[in-house]
Amino acid sequence: MSQFSFQLEATDPETGARAGTWTTPHGPVQTPAFMPVGTLGTVKGLLPDQLRDAGAQMVLANTYHLALRPGSEVVRELGGLHRFMDWDGPILTDSGGFQVFSLAKLRKMDDEKAVFRSHIDGSLLELSPERAVQIQEDLGADCIMCLDECPPANDVPEKIRAAVDRTTLWAKRCRDAQKRDDQALFGINQGGIDEGMRTRSAEALVPLDFPGYAVGGLSVGEAPADMYRTLDFTVHQLPEHKPRYLMGVGRPVDILEAVCRGIDLFDCVMPTRNGRNAMAFTSSGPVRLRNAVHIRDESPLDPECDCIACTRYSRGYLRHLFAAKEMLGGILVSLHNIRFYQKLVHDLRIAVKSGTVAQFRANQLARWNAQP
């Protein structure tokens, strides 16, 4: 595990926002950091050079999807995920559990394992903590995740408690199953939006001494205010000198608010998924490029952005691409949205280091016309 280290460089005393550098076998990640999502070993429509140019330092890939197609052994035989997808920077894989619960047809789950049917071909598959680690060792990401149980936001308290306890049990088994020493295995805090449950989870996981901790089970249907409140009472229970990762979050405002509660790492499909659907995040709020108002609009998507979409094309052209169902529309706006997210976390990092977090947060919220 000596190939990993997390150096905290600054912490905002008022909010707890942090700036740091997380060193991995594939290079450093300056935090707070946002990971574009490359579900199947490709951030949809974008080349690695384009991601790097947009400021991305680390990407995420999905274990469940890659285990189904092309299979983790195939990825291993083709040189592992870095070689496979030509990304030589750090990579994180999730455990696959989230998709087993959300996407596959779950057949049976007990403390031993989950049994489910593939959403591709209906074949019967299993995922246990040991198998989740084995698959992730085949894939070879820098950062891998313990298998967890992620209940719906509105689940009853006894189900939340059971998920917390099973997640703890599985975390131990994942830790014991790990063979490679060049992958950081993160524990995942669960517990819904209940302070007692989150505390129960943290108190069980922190002694296991994982090199980093994720907060799971948020952004699964609860109100943003509930998510922020949950972070308020959860984050400070995680080790200060280890990276903290908020899984699957979120909107720009969510990232802003979560950084201001001490989170270091993020991933979300929103910049690319929304980009493919003609929705752009801009410095003055969301822009929907399918709207007819843009047909003859010569102005750039976001005059404050330095990406290709904003510096080389008009809103009229981007609108045309979506109206004509041209691939380049989704490509350009995905690229822009990733650039927007990267700039946001970069600016937050600068704000933490310069002691201007509160001011930055207020300015951003005012500009986006959003309230947390």
Added chain:
Amino acid sequence: MSQFSFQLEATDPETGARAGTWTTPHGPVQTPAFMPVGTLGTVKGLLPDQLRDAGAQMVLANTYHLALRPGSEVVRELGGLHRFMDWDGPILTDSGGFQVFSLAKLRKMDDEKAVFRSHIDGSLLELSPERAVQIQEDLGADCIMCLDECPPANDVPEKIRAAVDRTTLWAKRCRDAQKRDDQALFGINQGGIDEGMRTRSAEALVPLDFPGYAVGGLSVGEAPADMYRTLDFTVHQLPEHKPRYLMGVGRPVDILEAVCRGIDLFDCVMPTRNGRNAMAFTSSGPVRLRNAVHIRDESPLDPECDCIACTRYSRGYLRHLFAAKEMLGGILVSLHNIRFYQKLVHDLRIAVKSGTVAQFRANQLARWNAQP
């Protein structure tokens, strides 16, 4: 028209293959040249920098498609096609006639004009020679085309003759309608695969002194041998010191054979359309990347190619992208195929200049395992 000039640099005495430089208001084009097709103002899935990196010097856009979406006036208002699609090199637009006959529902055609229904929304539209020029002046390409009538390959002789004569009539009207002096308007030779008809067309068009000539009405269903034979008796009837453009052609072997008959310019959707469908042109022949044989294949798509797809990825990864319906598959193989076409015309140019055309042609045919 002083912004255009065509300098013949070498002609192969045996085959008539030529190497030249065609100067346009947006820069020179070294011939023989292949134009990637950007139907709606975008070569599907690719950015202009990627096209340039692949060696493309000039691109084609389709008048019919752009006239329907977003409309030629919109393109003009957004700064013209170069600004619109961020391609500052030379652009060629077709007249729109080919799609009116092939894609739209043609309602009526006489010597005056074609009346047709849009394939998008069924609206009733007209295309006359004057309108075709006006639309192309709005779009603002460097090279524009006369409206022609392109009959099917198997049409009866009287229909072919009528199309030749209407094409001549329309060529005169296009020439008279032209207002801009910074666009090269090409005449289009028609006449099916009949020597008499091709001669009739050439003898009528050449005196009109267009700055370049296209050969239309080929690659519309006739056998390759018929196309090559038609070029044999057509090309030498076109002016020697003007560029010659074979519209919509074709396979690599077609380009090789047509260059060896004195053609300078080409366009075809094949590299991009086939690329999106997982078919790659390689130095040893076509490769179908969906085939299961590639699942665990670590080798590059084409070891002789210097494109991103070939230098950074395995066949196994490319196969995975298509199996998983990921956009990046079509992007990478389109890029590769365009690079393959650009290298082909570049190598032909070198062969003409070095007097090795016959040898190059024999080598290529042997490698592709193809016979003309």
